[in-house]
Amino acid sequence: MANLVPPSIYGKEHPEYYALVDGRRLLEMHGGGPQLCLTNPEVLEIVIKTTLDAIERNPNAKNFNVAQMDNGNYCTCESCTELDEQEESHAGTMLSFVNAVAERIEKTHPDVFIGTYAYEYTRKPPKTISARDNVLIQLCSIECCTFHAIDDPSCSLNQDFCADMDIWNEKAKNIFIWHYNTNFRAYLLPFPNLRSIGKSVEYFANNNGRGVFMQAAGDGLSTELSDLRNYVMSRCLWKPGRDSWQEAMEFCRLHYAESAQPIIDYLTYYHDLIDKENLHPLLFSTEASLFLNPETVKQIDKYFTNALTLAKSEEIRNRVEKASLCVYRAKLSVSTMEMKYANGFCKPSLNGEDENLLERYAELCTKYEVSRESEYTKNEDYLNNMRKIYSGIKAVSLENKFWRVVLLPESNAKIVEMTYKPTGRNVIKPARALDRFRFEEWVRQGDGPKADGILAFKVMEKSTTQTVVALATKDGARIERTISLTGDAIRFETTLKAGQARPFNFLVHPEYDAGSGSDDPQEVSIYVKDEEWIHVNKGWVNAKPTDGQSTLIKEGLKGGAFAYFNQKEDFGVEQRFDSKDFENINLFWSPERIQINLEMTPTIKKLQAGEKAKYAYEVHYLDKAPIKY
């Protein structure tokens, strides 16, 4: 959509063409560009014209997209909100807009389809509006669990999707599916979806799905078992109803020949394990949701070692070696799960693993032409980052009677350890990779530290209990962070001084250790403070918050405190802040996650040249829940 109404052409004179988000018309937006204001009649005319132009330029194409951009920032202007509220879904504005485009296109091009997505905020069908016959709805399964088949009654995430698909079926003649088949966070880690592929394709075919786009690691070569996966997916798409597990077994026997059995045993072991642990890995899976830890990875390693020794020819050995990339990659993850601090450096723990693990993996990646580590990271960059981690990252350690805190100044000054000494528990998750699992702060606009833009802070001051780190940005701003231990508190303070006028749009992003993963949201309890503490994840349905409960989390802004407590392991954290300093808090956590992911947005948004701003917060250890369970 942003391409049909380019902000570079219209943005300056007509900001009102673009979505109103938090009271602002934002022209720059991640995910390809801003969403449009879909109830503005001028926007409709422009989209019709640009779509007609596109049809003229591509007379053989029969399917043109009028679809949302890849971000959740839909328009919240009065008229868009009114329509969405009437239709009880943001698909309300979307579908009425797309229908209006399709109606006009049909007059001159009756054989052309106008495609749109039912994706994230538009997945829920509108209450009264139906799609015109020349509209093609592509329903996206992005929230779904990949281990279970889409119609598996034991998987509530997937049952929600099926319920939406049933309603879309009554509202649209042409339904296509966008289905996800890989772990976009780490293309090479073991991924247990081989039992669900066939059943999901069969479900789509039996429920009016006219086509399925199977998105896998399409931009990467030699990803986890990619030969096997390409075979299995193609066979199931060619003839819906085929059993993907049987297809996988067949591929193993044909392709890995005398080495097939241990690989079949590995696949069986790993799928059974995920089943037994009752996990629901999503398409951005972490090692935790894939149950990859030192013990399981050691077990997986045995199967591949065995398979390699059985290979009788160079050809079979190479095939097995290529398949073993996934266990190497898993071993690398495991090695960084625990970063060991010593003498000013943090290093991964190899725990008896081959010292050349990383270089051996790099060699295999070259041999088998691995091109990407993930959707966002080239393999080369991943390897270089891992080399930095393996050679030891400069670290600062602070310590008093209560806490030991370790941070990495050269990696966005992220915190990688917060151990509460009286109990010995580290309450945050370690580094894992330079761009993952972090307790850090990012800028959302302008120069500065970002999740994918790792910058080095300079250590300005360092004592046993306090450090000051600073970063000068290209636009002349200075970001300074002070981290100090005062009694039983860890205090964080960030100051930014602008060189020239710039946005001051920060995100404070702690990731805490939730302890045991559990499907029961009562086991890990989340609290915010209004006047009193409120237990906000009480009664989550299917371990998910209702809209009301999500809103409740924001109440923590008033009382200036957020907390969580693991009832089984008897520990938790309280984070306190001045409620004036923050305008929003969000919780990204569900019970299958081992990390509690809090996002806090500071109030200040813009600074003039020379202007200064700051915010602060404090972390406390909890040995009992703030209120009774």
Ligand SMILES: [Zn+2]
């Ligand atoms: Zn609007």
Ligand SMILES: [Zn+2]
């Ligand atoms: Zn599931």
